[in-house]
Amino acid sequence: MLKKTLLSMFATALLSGVAFNALADDPNQGSGKITFKGEVIDAPCSIAPGDEDQTINLGEVADTVLKSGQKSLPVDVTIHLQDCILSDGTNTVDKVKITFSSASVDATDSNLLKNTLEGNIGGATDVGVRLVKSDNTNP
Secondary structure: OHHHHHHHHHHHHHHHHHHHHHHHOOOOOOOOOOOOOOOOOOOOOEEOOOOOOOOOOOOOOOOOOOOOOOOOOOOOOOOOEEOOOOEOOOOEOOOOOOOOOOOOEOOOOOOEEEOOOOOOOOOOOOOEEEOOOOOOOOO
16 A cells, blocks of 8 residues: 555656646746836946935934934934045045935025924924034034
8 A cells, every 4th residue: 555655646746747847848937027227327436226215213302302402312324335436547536525405404504404394293393404424513
């Protein structure tokens, strides 16, 4: 009985292999789509993939910390650059300049990004986001 069962299992496995092999030769096994995204830019460096669109978590800040003119603790932002050509053929450059722009700049302080939720339910008023250098000065 054991011999017949093993022989039956072997025959089933062998036939399954033939069936799978027949399916593998079928050119219409499904289809898919691959989309490539990129951009050619006129710049000395490019931003490394994954760093071009970031969400920076500022955490929760107590309103008592943000009294007039006060700041929360800074949060580091890292942008990796790659493929930098830091020479104009004559001079070697050791720094790059990064510019940030926004349509939502505070009317009285151009270094302060306005809170776009201000005035909405749950949006804090009289607060903004300031990008500063590592020494905590304005760029």
